[in-house]
Amino acid sequence: MTNERRVLVHPDKAALAGSVAARFITKIIDVLEEQGSAHVALTGGTMGGAVLRAIGDSPAHQSVDWSKITFWFSDERYLPHGDAERNDSQAKAALLDALELAPGQVKSLPAPGEHADIEAAADAYAAELAAAAPEGAEYPRFDVLFLGVGPDGHIASLFPDRAGVHVTDRTVIAETNSPKPPPERLSFTLPVINSADRIWMVLAGADKAGALGLALADASISDVPAAGAQGRKRTVFFVDQDAAAEVPAELITSEQFWTAAHSIDEH
């Protein structure tokens, strides 16, 4: 099994969300059968929410034992709990609330007022990650880690030309000057992101085409943080046709080829 980054193109946003949802359900059933439990890191953004809604809309989601999955967030907008702009609020509305999970299964990032300041909030989530980690590790092994990609190439809350993308000695950082509102955010660092078995980046729309093209051309992570994402087993860009406009043809894996050439276990 190789660990090249792959690009899987879909006709439109709806097909993209449906396809990622179907793959996730299949993959997580396999993971649960093998391991008995799973850690999944969710993302915010337009396609992050669309994928979760598609999972909930699929009758196949009823075959998943959701009680065995712990959900984390690779980043969060540092806003009060319940704020509609928080990634966890959107994920709960899109899917998590309907799954009737136990409170400990959804590991939300802290909100203002819970800790002394945003740095302490980052440390608190780092401690939560460590508490769920296997012995000797600083964080759990994520079976699937979802990411959106911004038009500027940001992933989680690691933005171009910000120090956060270069941090390797912490697991969670506070971003206090995000170019995208809100300015205060919390984010996994790149080592945590890249520790995941599978990184699934889901992006759609013509405004993402430049970022995707540069990420695949190995731009510097300072310029395009998405260029630095590489999972242990799989790194897949799930995209629609508009986002794929600047992807070299030889890097595109068509749906038909993908299905024929790779067993679902490899995704």
Ligand SMILES: O=C1O[C@H](COP(=O)(O)O)[C@@H](O)[C@H](O)[C@H]1O
């Ligand atoms: O602000 C954020 O943006 C990215 C991408 O969002 P999109 O709407 O352009 O898809 C998202 O992945 C991240 O979690 C979020 O905090």
